[in-house]
Amino acid sequence: MSDLINKASLQLNEMIMEALGTLVAEEAVPAVPIPAFTIEIPADKSHGDFAANTAMVCARAFRLPPRKIAELICSKLDLTGTIFDRTEVAGPGFINFFLGRKWFSDVVRNVLDEKENYGRTELGKGKKVLVEFVSANPTGPMHIGNARGGAIGDCLASVLQWAGYHAEREFYVNDAGNQIEKFGKSLSLRYMHICSEKGQEIYKSAADTDEVCSRIYGEDGSTADFPMPEDVYLGQDIIAHAKNYFDLHGNSLEALPEEDRRKALVDYALPLNIEGLERDLKKYRIVYDNWFRESTIHAKNETKAVVDKLMESGHAYEQDGAIWFRATEYGLDKDFVLRRSNGLYTYIVPDIAYHYNKLVTRGFDKAINVLGADHHGYVPRLKAALSALGVDAAKLDVVLMQMVRLVRGGETVKLSKRSGKAITLVTLLDEIPIDAARFYFNLREANSQFEFDLDLAVEKSSQNPVYYVQYAHARICSMMRTLGEEGYTIPDTADFDLLSDPREIELIRHLASLPKEIDLAAKSYDPAKITKYAIDLATLFHRFYDGCSVKNASSDDLRNARLLLCSAVRQTIRNVLTILNIEQPEKM
Helix, strand or coil: CCHHHHHHHHHHHHHHHHHHHHHHCCCCCCCCCCCCCEEECCCCCHHCEEEHHHHHHHHHCCCCCCCHHHHHHHCCCCCCCCEEEEEECCCEEEEEEEEHHHHCCCHHHHHHHHHHHCCCCCCCCEEEEEEEECCCCCCCCCCCCHHHHHHHHHHHCCCCCCCEEEEEEEECCCCHHHHHHHHHHHHHHHHHHHHHHHHHHHHHHCCCCCCHHHHHHHCCCCCHHHHCCCCCCCCCCHHHHHHHHHHCCCCCCCCCCHHHHHHHHHHHHHHHHHHCCCCCHHHHCCCCEEEEEHHHHHHHHHHHHHHHHHCCCEEEEEEEECCEECCHHHCCCCCCEEECCCCCCCCCHHHHHHHHHHHCCCCCEEEEEEEEEEEEECHHHHHHHHHCCCCCHHHEEEEECCCEEEEEEEECCCCCCCCCCCCEHHHHHHEEECHHHHHHHHCCCCCCCCCEHHHHHHHCCCHHHHHHHHHHHHHHHHHHHHHHCCCCCCCCCCCHHHHHCHHHHHHHHHHHCCCHHHHHHHEEEEECHHHHHHHHHHHHHHHHHHCCCCCCCHHHHHHHHHHHHHHHHHHHHHHHHHCCCCCCCCCC
């Protein structure tokens, strides 16, 4: 794939080094090692398309003023056969470079030639990357907090694929441990209530309506008749499962031992919850390559294996019947427990085994986790344990994500923790378009605080960023359709050197930057760079379209060039929205 900005930068580097070589040969500068210099794109385009600080960094080595060095370099630069038109020395010694018309023409041709592949790069060189995200607790429905993580994780995996990595999406199903014990206890309590005389009375009077859920407990999660302990789940989904099981099997579990009753209810409800998670995520356009169950870690004794390995290598020790990890050897404040004195493993051990499975057993080159910001203390522990197991901890990267504040009418929408009242992912997607959700949750870096305006997300105006971008695509489609109806045809090629208006130049320059932005997004694990690119592209297109007439261009040749420029913009918007898995409407 072609990255014309990168090619221009490489050509510049070569030209500068050749000029320096000539200066050394002529003894105009001393024969000393050339310090590393940077080539960048100036924010102010009047300073050129590229700028190099070569003269500045060479001043001490050459013992000459930077501006004098810059003038010497420029005197030896040979622009013949290059994509550059001219150079200039600016300020104390910066060298500015200006691209020739051919480069801009090549950008448009490049987009039109590569079509749906435009923007793809080979940064990753096929390395295997596993992106784990959401991994919501399967004991209940997906809450609003997972909406941002889902959008970020899914789009990050897509960015990595476009940057040349082999990226897979994974959902880690916590189907073992304390949360499942709590789930079973919650289900059993609700089921036994329904089986009781009082529960039957409420249940029958509800007559198969949702009223049964609200009448069984109050807003604090309990009733005077049937108080609930603190260590249970109070969501309405728990009651719904208990109610549905009773509908199917009556009070068949009432006389069973508590452990057997819990197991039967979990075996019934947990698969339904996992199916629900998968269904909700598909509605959000997220499809995972793998659904990895924690229970498989336990079934294969991989938890025991990693603890044994740590003990054998001396990185863990036994004290008071418990097994501790020597975390202080890895810079942590204190050691932590791996296995309690009662023989039960702590929560982090299955996670250690799971990440060992990712990076060693399955051989991924990189594991990326998208986690809530409350996991910041957990990550160093995990990395320390992996290092002790002989795994390069640098292979694990974690994207820590801040929570989102929902706003409606200028007021914060409370994410109630009361039983059954929390906003779920499905609730959100029933209220706002999926396109808006996926775009909005990628508007800011993951670690930034974010305010989601529910009113703006459904607004059909230029103030709504996803609508603004989609409208640019639809506007081009509408223009093409109208011109076709009027007898104009879209040519196969055109003289793109005619595109010289500053608005055309800026638009083309932005088209050229897509591969670079994809690489930057992949390196920084930040899909927000892609949404920003899309908004900027739409802005530049609207500015061009409003100021440079296509239909009424001054000549047929210019009209054809502008038509194909519009076609290149449309293709680029499509590609960007494809990365984000957002629709590209042709009419709005």
